[in-house]
Every structure is written in C-alpha cells, then in structure tokens.
Amino acid sequence: MQRKTAVVVGLGQLGRIFAGGLLRTGFTVVPVNRGDALSPIAARVPTPALVLVAVAEPDLPAVLAALPVSWRTCCALLQNELLPRDWRTHGVERPTVAVVWFEKKKGADAKPILPSPVFGPAAEILCGALTAIGLPARGIADEETLIYELARKNLYILATNIGGLKTGGNVGQLWRGHSALARAVASEVLDIQDWLTGRKNDREHLLHGLAEAIDADPDHLCTGRSAAQRLARNLHFADEAGIKAPTLRAIQQAAAAH
Numbered sequence: 001m002q003r004k005t006a007v008v009v010g011l012g013q014l015g016r017i018f019a020g021g022l023l024r025t026g027f028t029v030v031p032v033n034r035g036d037a038l039s040p041i042a043a044r045v046p047t048p049a050l051v052l053v054a055v056a057e058p059d060l061p062a063v064l065a066a067l068p069v070s071w072r073t074c075c076a077l078l079q080n081e082l083l084p085r086d087w088r089t090h091g092v093e094r095p096t097v098a099v100v101w102f103e104k105k106k107g108a109d110a111k112p113i114l115p116s117p118v119f120g121p122a123a124e125i126l127c128g129a130l131t132a133i134g135l136p137a138r139g140i141a142d143e144e145t146l147i148y149e150l151a152r153k154n155l156y157i158l159a160t161n162i163g164g165l166k167t168g169g170n171v172g173q174l175w176r177g178h179s180a181l182a183r184a185v186a187s188e189v190l191d192i193q194d195w196l197t198g199r200k201n202d203r204e205h206l207l208h209g210l211a212e213a214i215d216a217d218p219d220h221l222c223t224g225r226s227a228a229q230r231l232a233r234n235l236h237f238a239d240e241a242g243i244k245a246p247t248l249r250a251i252q253q254a255a256a257a258h
Contacts, residue, residue, distance in 0.1 A: 004028060006050040006125070007041065007071070009063060013104040014078060015054030021129030022050075034059075042068035050096070050122045052076045058229075064090035076122055080157050081230070083150055083196050084143075096120030099149045101213070102135050103220070112136055113217045119146040151193050151201050152209040159186040159210065162231050164222020166251050172218025175211070184247040186210065192234050195241040228255060 008019045009032040019029045030045050032038065034055075051071040055063050057079045064087065067075065076096035077087060087095050101114040115136035118126045123139045130137040140146060160171045163185045167178050174182050190203055214220075231252055238245040 003049050005030060005045060005048040006052060007032060007045060007048050009038070009051065009053045010034070010055035010059075012054065012056065013106065014100060015052070017102075017104055017110055017133070017135070018052055018054060018078070018126070018129055021131075021133045021135070022052075022125075024132040025125075025128050027125075027129075038063075038066050038068055038071075042070055046070045048074060050074055050076055050125055052078070052126075054078055057081050057226075060086065061090070064092060067092070074122065076120065076126060081154055081233075083154070083193075084147065085196060085198075094120065096122040096126060097146060097150070098126050098130075098137075099146075099153050101153070103217075110135055111217075113220070114213060117146070117149045119143070119149075147197060147199075148202070148205065148209075151190075151197065152206055152213070154193060155186060155189055155206055155210050156213045158189045158230055158234060160214075160220075160222045161224065161227035162189070162234075162248060162251060165227050165231065165255050167222065169222060170218060171214045171220045171222055174222055175214045175218075181247070183207075185251070188238075188243070188245040188248050189234065191243050191245065192237050192241065195243065196237060231255075 004027050006022045006027045007030045008015050011031055011033060022029050032041060047070060051074050053063055053075060060079050072092050075092050078098040078100050097120055098116055098118045101116045102110045102112040104110045112135055115138045116130060117138055117140045119140045127137040127139055160174060163174045163182050166181060167174050194200055235248055235252060
C-alpha cells in the first residue's frame, strides 16, 4: 500500500477542503479532475491509502461504476443524500463515509455546524485531516450509527430545502415559524428514507437530531440551487415506492406555478 498517498476524485469546494487537510497531515494528494479517466491514474497509483470521491450527488453513480477494482476497498464517500444502497449497487462493500456538517461557500472559510461523523476503515485519516484544518470531526463505531447519521443529514437537507421552496428564509424560521409545514415535510421525507433504507427508522431520534442541527445554525438559509432537483428526485422515489407524499407534491405544484 502507498500508505501516505490519497487520491481525491473531484476538486470542488469539499474536495479542496479535504485535500488541504490531507496535505496538512502529510499525505501526498493525487487530484482527479472532472473528465479525467480513472484507469490510467489507478495504474500509476494502484494501492493508495484512500480514494476520496468528492463529486456532486448526481455524478456519484457514474464515478462509482467506473471506479477501478483496486480502489474499491479504500474508497471514501461524502455526498449528501447518501445511503448504503448507493454504494452497494456498484460493488463497494465497506467504504469510509464522512457525514459532512460544515458549509463551504465560494470565497469564504468553511463554517462548521456540528462535528462531522466518520465511519469506516479510513475514518482516522479523514478525522485527522479535518481536525488539522480546524473542522471538528468524530469517529463513529458501527454501521447502525452510520445509517442514523446519514438519515439525519438527509432529513436536514431535504426538509429544509423542500420546506424552504414554500417559505423561503432560514432554517430557524422554517422550523419555528412554519412548524406544521416543516413537520409535514419531515414526516414525508422520513417515509421515503424508510423505503430507501429498507427499515423503519427511529423517527423521534431523527427529529431530535434535526432540531439539534437547526439549533446549531438557525440562520442557515433553507434553499440552494439544488432544492428543486432534490424535491423532484425524492418524488420519483415516492412514486416508485407508492408513497403519497401530498405535502411534497403540493410544494412542487406551487413552485411550478411560479
């Protein structure tokens, strides 16, 4: 194994942050830009300590499908809307997964909301990289906790993005000023998360975790440029699962009318 070498696939805002942390902790970082073929790089660096896939959510399936076999055992993922089905579909069985709880906007420093949980074989490497650049992180012990943390982040992203399409404003205003709407959206998002994970998740625990994240940064804006796409993607899942999701559908219809 090339013990102090890390490959970073995708050099957007998050990829650059993690690359900086890895460099700070003594790793040689091999960058992979959009459109670069993976196989020639894997031929040069066949057994890195880590291959961090930091591409955007829509690009993840194609990257995982093309991931060289020698990289599948040292793969790390950090996307939003991520669940075990996303990596297992592509034959990645035991990735390291970072649930990112910091915001990075162009031209501004990264802003932590909560410590970012990390699970998997390279958790120590990623926690060390984030800590080295002043971003709090914590290792988690088991896959059960990982599924909770992924579902909690998904709930936060989806409930605030989708609710915000209706209300605008920030997450604190959504959660406190539009409580009935926010909870209806959260409930339907959790219906979809249950179907995607193939299990009944602990809703009380997840809603408590959602409230904790909102309280940590109540001024965080609800929506970004991906909100409408997130809503459409989750309504596709609802259709596939036979979930009614009336609140989500009403929000989509109202947004389309404008």
